[in-house]
Amino acid sequence: MPSLTSLTLAELAAGYRTGTLDPRDITAAYLEAIEARNPALNAYIAVLADSARAEAEASAMRWKEGAALGALDGAPIAIKDNIDLAGVATTNGCAFGPVASVDAAVSAKLKTAGAVILGKLNMHEAALGATTDNPHWGRAQNPHRQGWTPGGSSGGSGVAVAAELAAATLGSDTMGSVRVPAAYCGCYGIKPTYGLVSTRGVAPLAWTLDHVGPLAKTPADLAILLEVLVGYDAASPDSERIALDRTPFDPSNLTVGHVRQINQADMHVDVRDAYEAFLESLHRGGARIIELDWDGFAASPARRAGLLISEAEAGFALSDDLDHRPERFSDGLRDMLNFGRTAPAAKLVKAERQVREVRRLVRNSFIEADVIALPTTPMPPFPFDGEHPVTQADFCAPANFAGCPALSLPTGETADGLPIGMQLMADNGRDFGLIGLAGAIA
Numbered sequence: 001m002p003s004l005t006s007l008t009l010a011e012l013a014a015g016y017r018t019g020t021l022d023p024r025d026i027t028a029a030y031l032e033a034i035e036a037r038n039p040a041l042n043a044y045i046a047v048l049a050d051s052a053r054a055e056a057e058a059s060a061m062r063w064k065e066g067a068a069l070g071a072l073d074g075a076p077i078a079i080k081d082n083i084d085l086a087g088v089a090t091t092n093g094c095a096f097g098p099v100a101s102v103d104a105a106v107s108a109k110l111k112t113a114g115a116v117i118l119g120k121l122n123m124h125e126a127a128l129g130a131t132t133d134n135p136h137w138g139r140a141q142n143p144h145r146q147g148w149t150p151g152g153s154s155g156g157s158g159v160a161v162a163a164e165l166a167a168a169t170l171g172s173d174t175m176g177s178v179r180v181p182a183a184y185c186g187c188y189g190i191k192p193t194y195g196l197v198s199t200r201g202v203a204p205l206a207w208t209l210d211h212v213g214p215l216a217k218t219p220a221d222l223a224i225l226l227e228v229l230v231g232y233d234a235a236s237p238d239s240e241r242i243a244l245d246r247t248p249f250d251p252s253n254l255t256v257g258h259v260r261q262i263n264q265a266d267m268h269v270d271v272r273d274a275y276e277a278f279l280e281s282l283h284r285g286g287a288r289i290i291e292l293d294w295d296g297f298a299a300s301p302a303r304r305a306g307l308l309i310s311e312a313e314a315g316f317a318l319s320d321d322l323d324h325r326p327e328r329f330s331d332g333l334r335d336m337l338n339f340g341r342t343a344p345a346a347k348l349v350k351a352e353r354q355v356r357e358v359r360r361l362v363r364n365s366f367i368e369a370d371v372i373a374l375p376t377t378p379m380p381p382f383p384f385d386g387e388h389p390v391t392q393a394d395f396c397a398p399a400n401f402a403g404c405p406a407l408s409l410p411t412g413e414t415a416d417g418l419p420i421g422m423q424l425m426a427d428n429g430r431d432f433g434l435i436g437l438a439g440a441i442a
Helices: 009-018 023-041 049-064 105-112 155-162 179-185 219-229 260-264 269-284 299-317 319-324 331-341 345-368 397-402 431-441
Strands: 044-047 076-080 116-121 168-173 188-191 211-216 255-259 288-292 371-375 406-413 419-426
Touching: 009 049, 009 219, 023 044, 023 049, 023 076, 023 116, 044 155, 049 116, 076 105, 076 155, 105 116, 105 219, 116 155, 155 168, 155 179, 155 211, 168 188, 168 219, 179 188, 179 406, 179 419, 188 219, 188 431, 211 219, 219 406, 219 431, 255 260, 255 269, 255 345, 269 288, 269 371, 269 406, 269 419, 288 345, 299 319, 299 331, 299 345, 299 397, 319 331, 345 371, 345 397, 397 419, 406 431, 419 431
Parallel strands: 076 116, 076 168, 255 288, 255 371
Antiparallel strands: 044 116, 168 211, 188 211, 188 406, 371 419, 406 419
C-alpha cells in the first residue's frame, strides 16, 4: 500500500471525495515526514504546523459537507521563500526579510482553493543562482545524494516534492529556477507563459524574465495547480491577458524541433545519451523530428546576457536594502548586485539585443515545430564541494527570453543513479497542451 505522502494531488482529491482519505491525516503525515527528514535535507526554512493543521481541519469539514473548493482542497503545498505569505517573513533567501502583510497573488489563490500551506522553502540567495547553497539558511540537499546540489534557485521546492515533504510546491523561474531543480531532483516542473501567472507579491529578480511555476510528482498534478494559478491580475504590472490554447498535442502526429546548435554544446555524456534516447522515443511514438537552425545562437553568451539583465534589474529592485541594510546580503551577492547597478548602458543594450534575438529565434521555431525538445541542463547534479559549472541555465534561458511555456520531465538516470531531465517548449498559451503531452509520453 502506498504511503500517504506518496499520493498525487489527483489521488488525494479522489480519496477526499469518497471519504477514504482525510486532509487531517494527510497533513499530519507530511508534518511527521518534515520533522523526520528535513533536518538532513533542509528543504524548509519555516514550517507552519499549527496553521496547516487548522487549514486541514477546515478542509475536512468542507469535504464532509460536500462543499469542497476543488481538486486542491486539503492538498499540502509548500512555497518558495520569495513568495509572500501573510504573517510570515519573506527572506527571499537572504539573512532576513519583512513579514508579509498580505498574501502574494499566487498564495491567495492557493488559499482560496483550500490548499494546506505547510511552510516556506529554502532557495538560492535572492534567487540569483542555481545551487541553493545558501549562506544564511544552509544547503538544501539533493534527496538522491547527500552533499549534492538539488539545483536552484528553487532548490527547496524540488527537494520537497522529490522527498515527499509536500504534495506539490511553487517556485519561481527567471532562467530555469523551476526546471533545473525539477531535473536534478527527478520531478516535473513547468515555467508557464510569461504573464499567465501573476508575480505580484513575489520578490523580483528580473521583472522582464520572472515567472512563477509549480513543481509536482506528475504532469496531471501540474495541471491541477496551474488551473488554480492562472488568470489576469490587473494589480500586477507583469500580468498579461493570455489566450490559452487547450488543444492537446498528439504524440503520434507531432513535429518536434531539435536545435542544430545544441550539437556543439558541452554536455555530460549521460545527458547527451539521454537526449538522443528521448528524441528517438518521440520518433518511435510517431513524432517527426526536424532540425531547427538557430543561426548565430550560442547558449553560454546568451545566458550571460540574461544574467547581466538579471543583475541589473535585481540591483535596482533591491537598491534600498543594498544602501540601508547591506547586512541582509552575503558579500558575493552584494558584489553581483552592485555590478548590475553600475553596468554601462552600452553593455545592457547589447545584452537586451541578444535576448531579443534569441526570442525571435525561439518564436519563429513554432512556425515549423509544435514543440522544441532540449535537455533541461547540460549536466546532471554535482557535489557542492567541487567545481560549480556556470552553464546550468544555458538550455533553460531561451524559454524565459521568449516567454514561452517550458516543462522539465524526468527521463532516466546517469550511470551512477542521479536524475536527468528533458525539456519541452511550446508556443505561448500552449501550457496545458504541453502538460498533457508530458503525461502522454511519461
